[in-house]
Amino acid sequence: MKRIVLLGGGHAHLFVLEAFARQRPDADVLMITPDALTPYSGMMPGVIAGHYRAREACIDLRPLAARAGCRLHFDLAIGIDAAQRCVVLASGARVDYDLLSVDTGSTPRLPAVPGVGHGHPVKPIGRLEMHWRRVLAQQPSSAVVVGAGAAGVEIVMALRQRCPGMHCSLVDSNAQLLAGMAPGLRRRVGAQLRRQQIDLLTGCTLDHVGQGRVVLADGRMMNSDFTVWTTGAAAPDWLHDGALALDARGFIETAGTLQSTSHPEVFAAGDVASVRSAPRPKSGVYAVRAGPHLAANLRRALAGMALQPWQAQQRALMLLACGRQHAIAARGGWSLQGDWVWRWKDWIDRAFIARFDPLARAAQS
Ligand SMILES: Cc1cc2nc3c(=O)[nH]c(=O)nc-3n(C[C@H](O)[C@H](O)[C@H](O)COP(=O)(O)OP(=O)(O)OC[C@H]3O[C@@H](n4cnc5c(N)ncnc54)[C@H](O)[C@@H]3O)c2cc1C
Incomplete structure (x- = not known):
């Protein structure tokens, strides 16, 4: 059975989990992310201001992942060995993948x-x-x-x-x-x-x-x-020596299909990615919009079908x-x-x- 690794519990991956919960893919799905609770930045100023409790502005990935048949592994990536198709983790573990999707945000x-x-x-x-x-x-x-x-x-x-x-x-x-x-x-x-x-x-x-x-x-x-x-937002430095094609600012460069321009088995969306033909500012709106397309293309890639290109709206x-x-x-x-x-x-x-x-x-x- 093929393995899809979802790296990061970011906005786009929420839609992937939701889509996989509706129809489970025939694959071993694993999400690697540091925490079970993923914060929603749009509400965080409201938490600081005292309008919300911190828990109200977080999404618990555990029930969502369970519905999607996705295993959760709490750890941080410190590298992607794209030649060997594996993710290197802070714990020292290496996790192999057939398809990798990166949604780890910016730093x-x-x-x-x-x-x-x-x-x-x-x-x-x-x-x-x-x-x-x-x-x-x-x-x-x-x-x-x-x-x-x-x-x-x-x-x-x-x-x-x-x-x-x-x-x-x-x-x-x-x-x-x-x-x-x-x-x-x-x-x-x-x-x-x-x-x-x-x-x-x-x-x-x-x-x-x-x-x-x-x-x-x-x-x-x-x-x-x-x-x-x-x-301002920068690219995580652990991407730098992984052989993946990066844009001039160090973000993962993708095609409109959200596939890496150098490694088609690697997908990326959200702040960590930059669509070569249509780069957009780093904003949650674009991560959210990419989510359903990412889910659909991961499913197509798994089935060996042709992928669909996507272009984000220009203004949000x-x-x-x-x-x-x-x-x-x-x-x-x-x-x-x-x-x-x-x-x-x-x-x-x-x-x-x-x-x-x-x-x-x-x-x-
Ligand atoms: C204060 C503030 C307010 C904002 N308000 C808005 C707003 O109102 N609207 C809007 O559109 N945008 C807003 N933004 C921008 C928005 O936060 C980002 O554009 C958005 O979060 C990007 O989503 P993402 O999915 O790329 O990554 P994130 O939401 O950053 O998610 C990344 C995920 O990956 C995990 N992760 C990180 N590093 C690793 C690693 N090495 N290994 C494994 N997992 C990892 C994280 O724990 C997290 O779960 C705001 C930003 C800030 C700072």
Whole structure:
């Protein structure tokens, strides 16, 4: 019997498990991932803000995998030996595959500044939330979020919501907040930051980070009981010596069929992958959209059938949580905001979780 290894319990693989639960493939299916609970990043700012309990924003992979006839192995990949068709794990084990599907997400791109270890990378998001709970218990008086992209603005507003008296700053080396995004969206977010008295420091580079402080290159010093890195998504470095074709940034390069351009028995989707003909930003929306196509192509590959190409939509709806129960929606050039946008986002997020994990729904009630 052939073996399919699903590496990582990411968004796209949730759809693969769901499809395999509907109709089990004639294969030995194994998922390798570090934890049974996989966090849903869209709700994590809401967990930090105090709107959700951590469990409500996680999907338990165990019942889903059981329905799909998939075995779970809790470990981390540290390499893919594509020539030998095996995954190398942190425990030292090597797992052979006939088909491999990689959905392990991205890792934070940390700045090369002294003392970087004093801050907390936004990913793995579950670990950030754990650190935050520890810091919260010590009644923090200041926080600095470095990186004013979508994740950075959501996190800094969540921190402000949770601790209204805390001094919160958002720092970025770019001259603009949300660089590259539509001006209307930037204006709305800028207004929210001012309204919430969050200091925005753009065009600022860091000199170093120390225990309880962040020092800028111009000599300014900020107190920080909780420093968060939201400085962008990088490819995991364990992909580098595996012989798989990678794009210029080190992500697995795939064809529209989601197969590696160098090794057709390897599939990849989500942040870890980049479709050569149509690369997209690193966003959960694309991982979600790829999921059903990945499932269908894995099934076709198993049956020796021709695979179907897929192309992600060019633009996606963005729903940005603003700390309090208020959100901004943006797509292309338009944007709007309101408490009702937060309720809409909340409904979408809860429905996503409940689709894959009915027990999380029970935790919500
Ligand atoms: C604060 C924040 C908020 C966000 N909000 C949104 C949003 O509202 N909408 C949106 O579209 N995007 C959002 N994003 C982006 C989104 O998180 C990612 O684009 C999305 O999670 C990518 O999904 P994925 O399936 O590629 O990987 P992930 O969701 O990162 O899943 C990766 C999985 O692989 C596992 N894994 C990791 N490394 C290994 C390894 N070495 N071996 C085995 N398993 C491994 C992980 O444990 C995890 O289960 C947000 C990001 C952040 C940081």
